[in-house]
Amino acid sequence: MNTETLRAIETVAAARNAADLFGPADGSPRVGRREFRRLAALLHPDRNAGDPAVAAAFERLVARYDEWRGPAGVVSGRRGRYTVIGSPVQGSVSAVYAATSESGDRVAIKVSRSASSGRFLERERAALRRLRALTDRPENTWLAPYFPRLLDTADLLDAGSGTTRTADVLSAHGAAEGFVDLATVAAARPEGLDGRDWAWIHRRLLRAVAGAHLAGLVHGALVPENVLIHPEGHGVVLAGWSFASAPGEQLPGRIASRRDLYPPDANEPASAALDVYMVHATMRTLLAPTQRRQLAFAAGCMQRAPRMRPAAVALLDEYDDLLEDLYGRRRFRPFPYTVSA
Missing domain, CATH: 1.10.510.10 (Transferase(Phosphotransferase) domain 1)
Structure with missing residues (x-):
């Protein structure tokens, strides 16, 4: 492990929150994005295969970045508005945020990591709608608890890049539940x-x-x-x-x-x-x-x-x-x- 990589690990480990790495949430998107790319290049698993310390630092870096550029406050969907709670859980192509609906019900908001990964959430939407159609039939209602429910959809503007990221509002199945x-x-x-x-x-x-x-x-x-x-x-x-x-x-x-x-x-x-x-x-x-x-x-x-x-x-x-x-x-x-x- 070279000195630059070691310093990157230490930087990520010392960060108390996303702002410590990328600046305030209302700061320059370009500066935050540049710092993420710099650290990600040093810590990427493809460059440091098999090193668990580097892998852990990279995972933490991605989590902090998703937290930094995630939906702040309220997400407006096509059917309602949702208040985001806490930090995201990382997925392979998305980040998942806990949130509450206007009526106080807990939901999960799944946000694509980038505009290009939105296609995967589109596939999820189609699959969940197909499963909903199946489980709405009287003979198949017993299957419904095995699948998440698609409750709403949203498009989120990424202020840093000017692109739009896809978001799905799902039934909540997290630690709180x-x-x-x-x-x-x-x-x-x-x-x-x-x-x-x-x-x-x-x-x-x-x-x-x-x-x-x-x-x-x-x-x-x-x-x-x-x-x-x-x-x-x-x-x-x-x-x-x-x-x-x-x-x-x-x-x-x-x-x-x-x-x-x-x-x-x-x-x-x-x-x-x-x-x-x-x-x-x-x-x-x-x-x-x-x-x-x-x-x-x-x-x-x-x-x-x-x-x-x-x-x-x-x-x-x-x-x-x-x-x-x-x-x-x-x-x-x-x-x-x-x-x-």
Whole structure:
């Protein structure tokens, strides 16, 4: 690590807030943008592969920059106005802000990182509308809790560049609502989960994936960061629909930091088999190594050839049979771990 990179790490670590790095929020956008680019060039993971200190500093830098140029105060959507609360949570192509509606309801505002990444939020809008149409049918209403709701949309003018960024207003599934993503769970439990505690998560996750396929969608990014769980209420929400595709389309992108969870056919036209592989790759990363029967089940769903992977809907009963064989009659088991978002 050279001296410039070390100083950049120290600069980011010492910053108490975004203004310490980029100047006041009402200051010069050009100066703030220039400083971000300078630090990002020094700390970019492609330049410092495998260095965890640099990776952490880069992640913190991006978070501070999103905070600095994020929506200030109130966001005006097409259906209402929303008051932004606190700092954003980082996504692969967007930042997510907690907010409240005019009626006081909590919502999430997802803002594209740049004008060019707005196309991914457009895909998410289309996917969530398709899922809404599916779950509005009386026979499918039970699927609705597994998906976020698109409540409103907005366009935000970036004062620094003069470009417009896309924003979606979504139902809130954050820490305040009791949710946590599986990446946070994995970090808190590096030894892996007991199979009994994974069981309720996977049962619900399979239902969410089967529902998406019924709606004619391939999620395309089934990674731990996009699976939200409610440990107390045993809820699961499948989020992160920015890379959703119709079967037969090419995926519009991939999450670079999660290359290991994509199947060998990720470069081929998207299919439901891609989601089946990814959800079980995620399963494999969360389970403790001692959970051999469930890990074998996951391996059986991760065949190299897409045509050899079972459909998600076919796995619903198969997985329930495995759980009954392993643990007997189903009973509620409180999530025994303390996990904070």
